[in-house]
Amino acid sequence: MNKLLAANRVAASGIQVGTMLVIASLMSLEEFGRFAVYWSTILVLGAFASIGAPQFLLRELAAYQAAPGRGVSLSYATKLAVIIPGIVLASAYGIYSALRLFGIALPLLPGDVAAFSIVIASMVSVQVQHVAIIFRVFECKNSAMYISLAGNQFILLASLVLMTACAEPSADLLLNMFALSGAVVVILIWICHWAFFPVGTLFRETEESKLSLSFWVNGTLSILIKHTDTFIGGAFLVAEHLGVYQVVKRISNLAILPKTVSDWDLTTEIAQSAAVADAARLEAHARRYLHISVWPSLVFAGAVLSLSPVIMRFYEVGFSWYWVALFVLMLANPIIRVLYGGHMTFATQLQLEHFSAIARFGAFFVVVGAYLLLPVNKTPISIAAAFLLMTTLSSTVIWLAVRARAGVDTSIGLYFRPGPGQKPKVRRR
Numbered sequence: 001m002n003k004l005l006a007a008n009r010v011a012a013s014g015i016q017v018g019t020m021l022v023i024a025s026l027m028s029l030e031e032f033g034r035f036a037v038y039w040s041t042i043l044v045l046g047a048f049a050s051i052g053a054p055q056f057l058l059r060e061l062a063a064y065q066a067a068p069g070r071g072v073s074l075s076y077a078t079k080l081a082v083i084i085p086g087i088v089l090a091s092a093y094g095i096y097s098a099l100r101l102f103g104i105a106l107p108l109l110p111g112d113v114a115a116f117s118i119v120i121a122s123m124v125s126v127q128v129q130h131v132a133i134i135f136r137v138f139e140c141k142n143s144a145m146y147i148s149l150a151g152n153q154f155i156l157l158a159s160l161v162l163m164t165a166c167a168e169p170s171a172d173l174l175l176n177m178f179a180l181s182g183a184v185v186v187i188l189i190w191i192c193h194w195a196f197f198p199v200g201t202l203f204r205e206t207e208e209s210k211l212s213l214s215f216w217v218n219g220t221l222s223i224l225i226k227h228t229d230t231f232i233g234g235a236f237l238v239a240e241h242l243g244v245y246q247v248v249k250r251i252s253n254l255a256i257l258p259k260t261v262s263d264w265d266l267t268t269e270i271a272q273s274a275a276v277a278d279a280a281r282l283e284a285h286a287r288r289y290l291h292i293s294v295w296p297s298l299v300f301a302g303a304v305l306s307l308s309p310v311i312m313r314f315y316e317v318g319f320s321w322y323w324v325a326l327f328v329l330m331l332a333n334p335i336i337r338v339l340y341g342g343h344m345t346f347a348t349q350l351q352l353e354h355f356s357a358i359a360r361f362g363a364f365f366v367v368v369g370a371y372l373l374l375p376v377n378k379t380p381i382s383i384a385a386a387f388l389l390m391t392t393l394s395s396t397v398i399w400l401a402v403r404a405r406a407g408v409d410t411s412i413g414l415y416f417r418p419g420p421g422q423k424p425k426v427r428r429r
Contacts, residue, residue, distance in 0.1 A: 012145050012150045013150075015149075017251065020250045023169075024246070024250075029240050035175070036234075040227035042118055043125060044223050048220045049089045052220070059348060059349060081130045113172070116179075124185075128147060136268070158181055214353040214354035214356075222344075225360060229245075229249070229387050232372075233245050237383075244317055248326050256337060259297060259337060262345075265292065273285060286346065290341050291415070308323070308327045326380050329381065339411060340411050340412075350405050356398050359394050362397075363393040
């Protein structure tokens with residue numbers, strides 16, 4: 001593994017998590033809970049508007065370098081990256097305006113100014129991901145990592161500094177400043193991007209591959225699944241409990257960090273091996289994926305759990321075993337994903353995104369539907385438990401599909417089996 005890549009991944013994730021924790025420390029827990037709902041709305045709406053193009057373009061642009069029969073044209077990529085997201089977001093704002101005009105009130109519906117800022121911020125988040133893809137395909141992995149994982153957070157930090165210098169921190173003011181700053185930054189990045197990169201070499205002269213609906217569904221579900229607990233919390237939890245839940249969630253996300261290092265280190269290699277159907281290399285990538293992620297994730301989870309009382313005290317939340325139990329459930333979610341290895345990455349590169357979308361939607365529909373319909377107390381613990389179950393179900397089904405298609409076991413079981421040329425370990429008596 002590239003140690004510099006891993007170090008930069010840790011730094012980027014530290015910025016990603018640390019930014020939200022800094023915001024939480026500067027605001028009241030109630031106000032931070034409101035901002036968390038805004039932020040989740042931005043990311044989900046952005047994922048919906050992107051129509052799954054970031055994952056599709058990454059796969060096709062990477063595959064084009066190894067298999068000239070793959071790839072997309074520049075005009076088609078522009079339509080996917082800019083034109084369609086703009087139309088989708090403009091339509092979303094039109095629907096929102098119609099609801100407000102007819103006096104229809106929905107839970108968590110923001111005010112007029114906040115709604116417009118959310119739409120602009122969503123477009124910013126989409127463009128940040130597309131900029132990162134170009135860097136990634138050009139093998140500028142470290143730069144791409146910072147842009148993709150911490151690009152929004154850099155803009156958010158700059159907005160936070162400006163806000164605290166001018167006024168008392170609040171969710172609405174920070175949202176508005178992020179939308180304005182983000183729009184300016186993205187325009188400047190695109191101008192510099194085209195000036196310094198030979199972008200034309202990445203595209204075919206004619207269209208070849210086409211985006212499937214599965215990418216849209218899968219990309220949206222991927223983000224929606226991560227943030228639906230925030231929306232449920234916003235609807236059912238008291239403001240302070242929502243703020244505490246969000247703090248625990250952000251810190252627990254540290255446990256997934258090594259897995260995302262694996263994604264950044266291996267996704268293009270997996271795409272190229274899948275394009276030429278090289279089963280041996282795919283298994284080697286799966287094994288390497290696990291070696292990078294398993295033990296570091298377990299260490300992260302143990303450290304976070306051990307420090308949970310200190311974390312609660314820092315945010316002026318009294319110690320309670322209830323909050324420790326919440327930490328356990330929240331940490332179990334990323335650990336489950338780590339133990340299944342690169343199942344999601346392999347599914348996308350093996351063109352199983354349609355099956356992955358069905359598996360995610362099925363688990364989401366069954367678990368969230370049952371949780372909302374059954375007479376279950378809507379508490380931080382019950383929300384965390386429901387989403388742990390959903391992650392386990394979807395991960396199991398996707399792992400089985402990858403194993404059936406490619407004959408590759410991406411789970412922790414592969415970690416303990418001998419690789420090619422290795423002899424199984426025999427215990428001496």
